[in-house]
């Protein structure tokens with residue numbers, strides 16, 4: 436039997452403990468999480484003990500130098516994604532980096548370039564792609580059931596869903612708020628279903644109207660005094676192929692629903708909505724709607740990690756690619772720039 440794939444974890448917080456580590460450990464004997472690193476050593480040690488991981492580090496470079504790893508998961512605040520991914524790629528590791536890819540488009544480009552140079556996998560934590568309904572709609576789209584896709588719309592809104600833990604409200608460490616945190620998931624899902632067209636022009640607006648004052652926290656009590664990110668982001672993106680996408684996300688806003696997310700895709704042969712999945716078509720002179728009779732329930736974080744492992748074991752390309760990481764980061768950057776200047780940004 437061949438040796439198990441040796442995994443290292445960088446960042447021992449919520450997503451590492453809640454998703455990545457248990458998902459590697461549930462895969463079976465082909466994989467072993469051998470080390471964890473966190474800039475706060477106590478956290479690394481605590482995490483290692485919690486999951487029976489043999490080695491704990493406070494410095495990820497030392498871990499990369501000493502542990503002979505095959506792959507790492509990067510589960511740190513966004514500010515550190517690029518440098519840590521590049522260090523891991525240079526050490527010969529495959530990399531699963533949490534979303535968003537980075538803080539800037541330039542960082543995402545360098546990450547993509549380093550992955551290419553190293554001949555290693557670089558993929559991102561866009562787990563919504565593993566939702567059965569998203570997979571199903573992608574098959575409809577690839578089967579030309581919607582025809583030419585020319586318009587899309589997406590939102591991921593929370594009424595009072597500012598995270599009360601971590602550093603999600605710290606602009607310096609995260610690069611932004613709702614757009615780069617929850618919004619980015621729906622932005623990626625819409626772009627994925629549209630075939631990741633090349634963006635052309637981006638018009639954005641961001642607001643900070645609620646997070647800087649105390650209020651009802653449905654995702655814990657947030658730190659209103661140090662709230663330095665946007666609580667609402669909106670935008671319109673046009674693409675070189677003529678298609679367009681409207682986007683909105685909120686951490687907090689005075690809206691009816693406590694939490695709501697949707698992706699709408701419009702093609703010349705059919706349209707579709709997620710979540711839940713509905714398909715709208717005209718067939719045999721009849722306007723018809725299609726809905727699934729059954730949708731599998733799945734732990735999509737586990738699916739993402741298991742797919743990463745399968746890609747390493749069987750030399751496959753992951754569903755989320757470095758070049759898509761560059762495109763989404765270009766859009767995020769342009770949305771923030773446009774929001775700042777009030778002008779549309781050409782990419």
Ligand SMILES: NC(=O)c1ccc[n+]([C@@H]2O[C@H](COP(=O)([O-])OP(=O)(O)OC[C@H]3O[C@@H](n4cnc5c(N)ncnc54)[C@H](O)[C@@H]3O)[C@@H](O)[C@H]2O)c1
Nearest residue numbers: 446447448449450473474510511512513515533534560601
């Ligand atoms: N895919 C998803 O649904 C999802 C969900 C949550 C978080 N995330 C992403 O995962 C990342 C981490 O989020 P989290 O919720 O685990 O946050 P967290 O605050 O719970 O954990 C982050 C950990 O990283 C450590 N850390 C901070 N700076 C570090 C550094 N320079 N080097 C090493 N360790 C460092 C912190 O001490 C902490 O233990 C973020 O990029 C976030 O966007 C993704």
